[in-house]
Amino acid sequence: MLNTMIDDMNETEKIRFSSERFIVLHLDRFLRNLHTSRSSFNKLLMIGISLIIYSLVIMLFGNRLKISANYFIIIPLIAVSFSCGFKGGILMGILALPMNLLMFRLLGHPEYAPESKLIAEITGITIGTILGYLSDYYYEIEVEIERRRTAERKLRQSVNEKEILIHEVHHRVKNNLNIVKSLIQLQINRSIDQNFIGEAEKLIRRIYSISRVHEQLYKGNKIATPSLSEYLPQLVEDILSGIGEGRLLVDYRIDVPLTELSIEQATSLGLIVNEVLTNAVKYSLPLVEIPKLEIVLRIEGQETIIELKNNAPTFLPGRDEYNGLGLKLIKTLCDQLGAKYEYLPGNGTTFRLSLLL
Known part of the structure; x- marks a missing residue:
């Protein structure tokens, strides 16, 4: 909002605003340094300078x-209040009149x-009490700000x-x-055992799904939480590439924030998608001439819906060939x-997968 207001100003107003801001910032910095460095030397120096100025004004311009x-007693009064706080302000307020009387004599x-x-x-x-109280209050604020x-x-x-440690953990x-x-x-x-080779390749794809999550967690120079709308398409492409299914036409319909x-x-979602795609490629898609896959991601009420559709004959998990580790894994992960x-x-x-995120 401040930048918008500055943009609406003309050049003269911008220069005046910059000058005023410069003065305020440096005055604030001076007061902050004065309060946060309450050493005895700084106190005595400020009080001494204020007394000299006060004395010179009275002696040179008093007549x-x-x-x-009488009003110029405010100079040492401010200096003592700012340097010594509440007690100093009260003491200097008491001594203000006697000092004026002494100087006039x-x-x-x-x-x-x-x-x-x-x-x-x-x-x-x-005046001394108020200035001393404000000085102590300002000092406490500065101490709290610095803390x-x-x-x-x-x-x-x-x-x-x-x-850095989290990045190192995910990298390892x-x-x-x-x-x-x-x-x-x-x-x-x-190995020459085809059954072993098939199961081992499934295991590799499952491990890859987990590895992909840890790879997504670190992007650039910071930890990045995976986004569903970005993570799911990349995961599908990686799984299909790992299976070696290059002829499959994939259509994405993503409509989620x-x-x-x-x-x-x-991790769980990656393993579920891996199992579903593996089953589809292994059992259903070989039965059609032009295999197609549609990935749908949408919101229904408070639920996030993920649908993986293919154009192969109806898949029924009740059939014996589907009741293996993959389906049990899907149930457990869900x-x-x-x-x-x-x-x-x-x-x-x-x-169709329905979940709350």
């Missing part, structure tokens, strides 16, 4: 100013003293250190998963997500 010279004109000494004394004490700045710096440093997990995949692949290369996933949600799933018969096969 011309006459009674008006030295000047040889005691008649310059205020007509009502009682009112002058009360006024000095009141919070220090805490914020430490917190930012701690967050940065934790992000991904590397370890890749090592496991490589070991399984080596065993596949040495930017929904972030936790690590657990992304329970962990608090999600519901179903296979819908019709023109092809539709896997």
Whole structure:
């Protein structure tokens, strides 16, 4: 809003605003330094300078100013209040009138003293008390601001250190998963048992789905929570590429806002999608000449709906070839997500997953 107001100003107003802002910022910085560095030397220096200025004004201009010279006691009164706080303000307020009387006597004109000494004394004490209180209050605010700045710096440093550690953990997990995949692949290369090879390849794809989550968690130089609308299409492409199904036509219909996933949600969802696509490619899609896959992502009420549709003959999980580890894994992972799933018969096969994110 401040930037918009500045943009609406003409050049003259901008220059005046910049000058006023410059003065205010430097005055605030001066007062802050004055309050936060309450050393004895700084106190004495400021009080001494104010007394010298006050004395010079009275001695040089007292005869011309006459009674008006009384007002210049405000200079040491402000200095003492700002330097010594509430107690100093009260003390200087008490001494203000006697100091004026002393200076006028030295000047040889005691008649310059205020007509009502009682009112002058009360006024000095009141002003000193208020200035001293405001000085202490301002000092406490500055101390609190500095304390919070220090805490914020430490917190930012701690967050940065934790992000580095988290990044290192995810990096190591991904590397370890890749090592496991490589070991399984080596065993596949040495085996001639087709049943073992098929199951081992399924295991590799499951490991890859988990590895993909940890890869998505770190983008650029910071931890990035996976977004469902970005994560799902990339996951599908990676799974199909790993299966070697390049002829499959994939259509994406994504109509959801930017929904972030936790690590657990992304891992479970990745494994579910992997199992569904693997079953579709293995059992259904080989039965059609031009296999097609449609990925639908939408919102229904408070639920997020994920649908994986293909144009192959109806898939029924009750058939024996589908009742293996994959379907059990889907059931378990859906329970962990608090999600519901179903296979819908019709023109092809539709896997429908409903979950709350």
